[in-house]
Amino acid sequence: MNNTSxxxxxxxxxxxxxxxxxxxxxLSSIPLMGHSSVxxxxxxALVGCGGRGSGAAAQALSTKFNVKLVAMADAFRDQLxxxxxxxxxxxxxxxxxxxxxxxxxxxxxxxxxxxxxxxILASSPGFRPDHFEEAVKQGKHVFMEKPVAVDAPGIRxxxxxxxxxxxxxxxxxxxxxxxxxxxxxxxxxxxxxxEIGEIVGGxxxxxxxxxxxxxxxxxxxxxxxxxxNWFYFNWLCGDHIVEQHVHNIDIANWVKxxxxxxxxxxxxxxxxxxxxxxEIYDNHSIEMTYADGSVIYSQCRHFEGTQNRVDETFxxxxxxxxxxxxxxxxxxxxxxxxxxxxxxxxxxxxxxxxHDELFESISKGEYNHWDAEYGAKSTLTGIIGRYATYSxxxxxxxxALNANNSLMPETLDWDAKPKILPDENGLYPYAQPGLFNWQxx
Amino acid sequence: xxxxxxSLSILAISQLTLHATQDTSSYTQAINxxxxxxxxxxxxxxKFKMGSESGNPxxxxxxxVEVDGFWIGVHEITWDIxxxxxxxDYEVSQSIDGEVxxxxxxxxxxxxxxxxxxxxxxxxxxPAIAMTHYNAIQFCKWLYERTGVFYRLPTEAEWxxxxxxxxxxxxCFGDSxxxxxxxxxxxxxxxxxxxxxxxxxxxxxxxxxxxxxxxxWTYDQYDENxxxxxxxxxxxxxxxxxxxxxxxxxxxxxxAFDARAASRLASDPSWKQLDPQIPKSNWWFPEAPFVGFRVxxxxxxxxxxxxxxxxxxxxxxxx
Numbered sequence: 001m002n003n004t005s006x007x008x009x010x011x012x013x014x015x016x017x018x019x020x021x022x023x024x025x026x027l028s029s030i031p032l033m034g035h036s037s038v039x040x041x042x043x044x045a046l047v048g049c050g051g052r053g054s055g056a057a058a059q060a061l062s063t064k065f066n067v068k069l070v071a072m073a074d075a076f077r078d079q080l081x082x083x084x085x086x087x088x089x090x091x092x093x094x095x096x097x098x099x100x101x102x103x104x105x106x107x108x109x110x111x112x113x114x115x116x117x118x119x120i121l122a123s124s125p126g127f128r129p130d131h132f133e134e135a136v137k138q139g140k141h142v143f144m145e146k147p148v149a150v151d152a153p154g155i156r157x158x159x160x161x162x163x164x165x166x167x168x169x170x171x172x173x174x175x176x177x178x179x180x181x182x183x184x185x186x187x188x189x190x191x192x193x194x195e196i197g198e199i200v201g202g203x204x205x206x207x208x209x210x211x212x213x214x215x216x217x218x219x220x221x222x223x224x225x226x227x228x229n230w231f232y233f234n235w236l237c238g239d240h241i242v243e244q245h246v247h248n249i250d251i252a253n254w255v256k257x258x259x260x261x262x263x264x265x266x267x268x269x270x271x272x273x274x275x276x277x278x279e280i281y282d283n284h285s286i287e288m289t290y291a292d293g294s295v296i297y298s299q300c301r302h303f304e305g306t307q308n309r310v311d312e313t314f315x316x317x318x319x320x321x322x323x324x325x326x327x328x329x330x331x332x333x334x335x336x337x338x339x340x341x342x343x344x345x346x347x348x349x350x351x352x353x354x355h356d357e358l359f360e361s362i363s364k365g366e367y368n369h370w371d372a373e374y375g376a377k378s379t380l381t382g383i384i385g386r387y388a389t390y391s392x393x394x395x396x397x398x399x400a401l402n403a404n405n406s407l408m409p410e411t412l413d414w415d416a417k418p419k420i421l422p423d424e425n426g427l428y429p430y431a432q433p434g435l436f437n438w439q440x441x
Numbered sequence: 442x443x444x445x446x447x448s449l450s451i452l453a454i455s456q457l458t459l460h461a462t463q464d465t466s467s468y469t470q471a472i473n474x475x476x477x478x479x480x481x482x483x484x485x486x487x488k489f490k491m492g493s494e495s496g497n498p499x500x501x502x503x504x505x506v507e508v509d510g511f512w513i514g515v516h517e518i519t520w521d522i523x524x525x526x527x528x529x530d531y532e533v534s535q536s537i538d539g540e541v542x543x544x545x546x547x548x549x550x551x552x553x554x555x556x557x558x559x560x561x562x563x564x565x566x567x568p569a570i571a572m573t574h575y576n577a578i579q580f581c582k583w584l585y586e587r588t589g590v591f592y593r594l595p596t597e598a599e600w601x602x603x604x605x606x607x608x609x610x611x612x613c614f615g616d617s618x619x620x621x622x623x624x625x626x627x628x629x630x631x632x633x634x635x636x637x638x639x640x641x642x643x644x645x646x647x648x649x650x651x652x653x654x655x656x657x658w659t660y661d662q663y664d665e666n667x668x669x670x671x672x673x674x675x676x677x678x679x680x681x682x683x684x685x686x687x688x689x690x691x692x693x694x695x696x697a698f699d700a701r702a703a704s705r706l707a708s709d710p711s712w713k714q715l716d717p718q719i720p721k722s723n724w725w726f727p728e729a730p731f732v733g734f735r736v737x738x739x740x741x742x743x744x745x746x747x748x749x750x751x752x753x754x755x756x757x758x759x760x
Contacts, residue, residue: 051718058719086719177717208557209528244555271530304531305524307564308557325715326560326730344633345694351717 042362045071045116045140047109047131049083052145053122056175057083059352060120060143061091063359068096073103073112075123075227080104106412113138118362124227124236125243126150126408129157132372136165136172141362143355145175147246147379148372150238151441152403155380162372169367173358174375176250178325180357181350183342184251187321187329190340191255196331197317199255202296204248205309206240210302213276221414222421232278234386234441235407235418239280241267241389242382245300249385250378251312251323252288252296259377260288260296260384262396266433267389271303275426286385298385387441392433405441467515467647472587474542475535477522480515481738482647489602490609492668493703499665500703506598507674513595513603514735516568516638516649517657518580520559523569526583527551545586551576551724556715560730566637568655568733574686574708575756576724577658577734582752584736591748592736594660596677597705599737600689604652604702606645611701612652613644618697625653627700631693635730652700655733656692663687663707683757684710692731708732713759723756 042065046057049072061067069087074080080102088095103111109131113119119135121128121144128148135142142165149155165172178184191199214229230236237243253259265286272282283301290296296314311324319333329342361368384400387393409418422428471478487510492503525532529550532541551572558571572580574594581592595603610616614624622629624644626636631653639649661667661678663685671678680686685707691700698704712726726732743751 051720054719055717059717083719206557208555209524209553211553211555304528305534308559309561310557311561324561325556349714351715 040066042067042118042359043070043116044068044118044120045073045112046083046120046122047073047112048121048123049074049080050122053120054083054086055351056120056122056143056145057087058090059355060118060359061087061094062352063356065359065363067359068094070096071101071103071112071115072097073108075104075106075108077104110134113140116140118143121145124230125238126236129154133157133161136161136168136170139168139170141171141358143173143175143358146375147238147242147382148174148375149379150234150236150242151383151405151407152380152400153406155376155383155401158372158376162370162376165372166370171358171361171367171369172372173354173369174371175354176247176371176375176378177350177354178247178251179254179371180354181325181327182347183327183329184323186342187323187331187340188255190331191314191316191321192257195339196319196321199314199316200294202252202255202312202314204252204296204298204312206245206248206300207307207309208302209304209308210272210282215276223414223416223418226418229278232280233418233420234279235409237280238383239386240302241284241300241385242379245298246379246382248310248312249298249381250374252298253374253378253381255314256290256294256296258290260381260397261291262289262394263287263384263388264394265385265388266392269430275422279420279428279430281389281430284385284389286388288381387438390431390433390436391438393438395438403439405439407441470588470590472522472584474537474587475525476537477525477535479522481512482515483512484510484603484646486510487602489605491598491601493611493701496701496703499705502668504668504671505673506602506671506676508598508602509675510740511599512738513599513648515647517655517733517735518569519638520564520567520569523580526580528553545583548583548586549579551579552722554725556727558725562634562730567635568638570635570655570733571726571730573724573726574658578752581736585748585752590738591742592738593751594658594734595737597659597661597687597689598676600657600659601702603646603648604644604690606648608645608702613702621652621697621700625650625691625700626693627653627691628694628696633694635693651690653691654693656688656706656731657690658732658734659687659689661687663705683759684708688732694731721759723759
């Protein structure tokens, strides 16, 4: 098969995959209720009231539609109270959350979801599959933050729930906001239209300095400590290759119009080695091999004092592409001629755009958003990357998707024990390549 | 919440003391306990015409201003010395004895940014960018704890005086924008990126990158009408509100016109648009990668109470 026809075949496969999604919706017999009337308020529940959840609620309340926040849920009362206070400063007239609609604890989400038309899911990623499943079971539209799971069983739950959401015509937006950012949309459309030929390779990066650390307090149980410091525990966060780098990995999958068939890689703890940093690695380098044999290289690290880089580059048979969250979108031919250059200044905020588009669809009674499937598959790509760097083995997509390696604790309770516990020096065990069994994680 | 009025005496100095103590050349400030340092240049007391008749309305009226002498950074503050302040673990790694003194450790550090705050433009030798006004002042506090020397942001008047270095033209070298590329990284030659500091020509007083590379924080509240009522001696528009603060000097993404000595830029809440969290960070402007700063040392070190007042004013919470 020559390159052109192979490319056309890929594009047909991609379109076919999209058609399956659209087809699924047509089979649904459930009518979609619009919210076009001025008096018809769109009720929102916020599940997970941290900084990002509060931010997402603020963006939802900043849309031009008739929206009200009616319920809030969080594992921690103080977090919920801080969030309410911050939102009240700017959205007082759009807050309708009486005391009895503030829910606290591990199953608070169920009660908050009941009261809403649209649910914002922004808890630690490990809880997402259960929260998403409940929201769709209750027939609610969803905005959920990335990543959407931290292990293969979680991904299977999200994929099954995504199917159910399709059948019920529930709009689902995932906070991979690059999908709602104009430079990515316009540049990737041109790539998929063949302007730089078939994509044969690429590099995606998130190399930065690392993020917050929450110190242990003496009164905390192990469960509370891990949930407060969730970035450093895989059952909550998935490691930074999943939590953060999923953004760039998702761009690779979007550009390729498919998902890797296998991943291999290497990673370690080189900088963040102390007891404050749980079990996660601070660097991962992986190679994602796609069905057509093309390879996209990915690198993510949290090192201080070193070069930073967060962007994506792709190589096509006819040229190359450069993309970044700073609104860059460039295409060149192989002679170095610039084919396309997206303006970087005065661009819309993609975090706002994702809510504007979601609430527009809901208010018109339209079904336009089915992000959960690609959100789950790109999250799985990051998870497989972790399986690969932790184990040092080549991991196949299908094998990983079917693994029974749940990271969730047996019970969720403040006195319950997570599966990973510190040793007598306060240090957590972490994966050693060659010894780590990813299928039993 | 409003910032407390800060005594002007922090910013002013006595001429007598100036003559007694001021060296007329550069000095190197070691960041004690590390192998890091930066260069400072003495700027003589003097008068100049501030503003521009041919510029934007906020540059008018042109008015004569007198400023006392001071020292100012030869370069914009680079990531090399900003990152030890940002990251405690990195500071430990840069410290000669592998420890951070307790007074230094007690300085509040920026929250670690979730995003890459270099925006891929490079780090070693490049100016530190995208920090808030509050963040820049807290860096000065960190420097003070490390060195025992009071550093602060320049006032708008000090900045323009230092930038002009005696020039009455649009730029430190005159009026011709064609010469700008010899002195500055700006839109026409930067390739859309910051560049290592000190890689273009300095002005007559030996200061680099005043017209380009990154725009620089001043201490002043931005007021487009301030020049109409500005005092003539050591003027400063005390900052009391979160927005706007005055930013001076062009950046890598500015046209030549906006890189003039007199042009003024006001900080804006949209510079935090890409902060997806509530409350928004007091420390970062993810949509202002064009902003950095350089530091000033007044000729006379202010009193401990004045220093505390300058550094310890709590941030105005950004909703």
